[in-house]
Each structure stands twice: as structure tokens, then as C-alpha cells.
Amino acid sequence: MSGNFGDSRSVLIESLRLKGEDFALSNVFFFNKKGLKAVQTLFRLRNDLLNFAVDIDAAPQVPPPPNPPNLEGLNQDEANNAQSNYEQLLSYWLEIKDAHNRKVPLSKYREIEDFLLPYFKTIEATSAVKGKRFMALTRTIHEPKHQGFFGKLMGKEGDE
């Protein structure tokens, strides 16, 4: 993992590049509390659909996990390709493992994921999300350190 962790923008950019699901969700700015309800509803729906699709006889067996690539002696491009291939294989393997654990046939698992994909995409694509994230990357917000009556008093003391 590369990146300068010195300032907050680099951390944000690096984390967004990694596409961590929870991190992406934590960056979503909803208009109000109903947005949280939407996320909850979506995950519940996914769980219900997967429960409905449980079929013990047709559940996939887990293959051995993919081996991490040996990057020695490769130039930068080849190493990147090998790494991305490995990540792709690993994500596919994780999917099969999840389907196996839930006893869901792989075709049904993919079908349900494909059905829910537009909803997850809309969470990412709300205009509010875009605006706030853009602002977070371009604007520095100066927050007052001491607020309120006592805060100001303490601030004065601190400054002096």
C-alpha cells in the first residue's frame, strides 16, 4: 500500500481508491435520517433474498484460495497486472466462499447481486454525495476550536 498519510486528503483519496465498502458508505452524505433507513432496508432485502435462495444440494464447493503472485523479477507493468489479476481472483473466490457459507447456488447469488447493484450504485451517485465529496477534496474548512461561552473563556486562557 503506497501513499502519503501525512494529510487528510491523501488519506481520503487512497481509501477511496481501495474501494472499501464500509469506508465508501461512511463517506455518503445523506439529506436526513431516512437515508440510513434506505441502507438498512437494502441490506435486509439482500439478506432475505439470499435466505430465500438457500438450496443445500446446489450450493458450490469452495476451491482452494488463489496464491498471491510472486512479483520478483517483474517490471512495474507486469507486477501491476499480476497484482490486479490476483485481486480479481481473490474477490471471485470470496464470492464463492460466501455462497458456500450461505448454501446459495452461485448463479442465484450472482443474480441477486446483479439485481441489487443499481441500488448500491444510486447510493454512490446521489448528487449530495458528489457535492460533499468534491468539497472535501477541494476546500479547506477552518473549524473554530473553542465554541460557546466557556469555550471562548478557555480559548482566551489557552491563547494567553
Add this chain to the structure above:
Amino acid sequence: MVQTVLPFWVQILVTLNLYWIYILPAVLLGGIFGLMRMFTMPLLTRNPHELVIIFGSSKAKVYKVVGRYLPFFLTKKGAYWFSDAAPLGHNLLHVYFEGVNQPVYALKRNVDKESHIMSHRENITQIKGHTVLIPPSMRTFARNWVLIIKYGTPADKDKPAPITVELKTAKSVGLGKQPYKLGLFKRIGVYQVSQQVAEGANASKQLQTITVQNVIEKVGGNVKGMNFSSSFSGRLIKNVRRVERNWQMLLTGGFDMRVILVMIVMFGIIAMAYLLFLAPNAPLSPQAQLPPPPPGVKLPN
């Protein structure tokens, strides 16, 4: 002032005398309804229909299929999947138990149910309540009935056995006698012909009761999970439809402005009705006073 207290029966007679114009039609209509319920059996119809019967723990409900646009239909408490209908006279019949979303004679796992839930998100009326207005014959007066499911021999080993359904009175198969009391509701049990009993035995011994427990045991191997639950699948279908319909509003925390529009229209109608009919000096109110006649004009008495 003398107050006379009339006996109760005289009061009833007086009430009947005063309000017979309302009481007589009500009694007639109620009587016709009662007679109709006593003489009709919903599964025996004058015209051919595709019917659905759902056996509950205490009630069996009969519906009429009015649309086959979707591969399933929804009741208040759950969803049920269509399968091949069994012929019953000139009708077609689907037989279900409450809680199991496939017909009792087609319990092989339907692998397309998930796809159906996710792709058919439209709300189309598939079934409606079913009542028979004119009984096809006087024989339908019998109260106790049995529905017998018979499995034929399949033409090919891979194909499922052809199903036929027979409706008989309980008395005719030796399972009960016609009670002497009258009632508005019919009784019906569902049976299948037992394979073990040799032919020539008593007809009642050949019949084997089908219960929810039988069906669940038969489903057994498949049923790990929720795939055969009618209430779960019904809730799932409703949730998928709800999310599809309201997703944007749910995500952005919006509010459906149509609700406000309906309320404005409703209050507007109430206000207009008040202004037109009920307000003092309203133009259409019965109490509206006419202006005084011009001088020299004499109104007729």
C-alpha cells in the same frame, strides 16, 4: 298525563308496523343470501373457471383466477406459485395449503422463484374472490365434501404423473353422513388415493388424508431455508416492490407530495360543500331566503 307502558311483544309489532318497508327487503335479501350459501358449492360452477383452493387450519378459501400475467399470485397473507392445474369437471383447480407456496401435488423445487420475485415487480390482480350465484344443480346442497387427488401413471419416466381431482360428497365415499342441521358453510377435506391398499377394499380405506404435516414432511429435503414459505415469499415480493417504488424517496429522505395534494383537494371539496350548502345564506342551501318581492307583485299562496 297518563303514560301507558306497552308489553315488549306489542312494541315489536309496533316497530314492525312502522318500519316494515325497511325490514322486509332486508329479510328477503338475507334469506336469498342464506339459501344461496346453503345450495352452492364454490368448486361446482355453471360456467368453466380456473379456481384456486387454499386449505387453512380452520378455513378453506376459494378464489377465481382472473389473470395469468405473473407466475405467482398474492393473497393477504402470502404468495403462491402456479403450477399445472388439475382438471375438476369443466373447471381447472389449483390446490394449496396455507404456508406452503407450491401446490400440494407439485412439491418439486421451482428453481425460478427467485428470478420471478426479482423480475416481476409490477402489481397485477391475478385472483379475485369467488362466489357462485346460481347453483348448477340441487345436488350441491350436500354439506360435507371430499376433494380426492389422484396420481395417474406418467407416460414417460422423466415426466411428472398426471393429476386429476375429484369432488365427491363425504357420504358417497363412506366418510360421513349428511347432518340434519342446516348451516351456511360447507365442509371439505382433502385426500389422496393410497397406493398400498389393494383394490377391492372399502373405498373409505383407500383414501389417505393430506395434512400440512404430510406436505411439509414431503417437502422436507428441499425446505431447508425459506424457499417454500408462502408468507416469507409474500413479504419478500412486497418489499422488492416497495424498494423499487420508493427507493429515490427513501434515499434522499423526501416526502411524497401527492399525499399533500390529495389532502388539499379533500379539504377543498369540504370547504366548497360548506360554502354551497351549509353556510348561512349559501346559494344552494334549503334555508336560503328568497329576496322580498318587488313592490306591486303579489306572490301566489
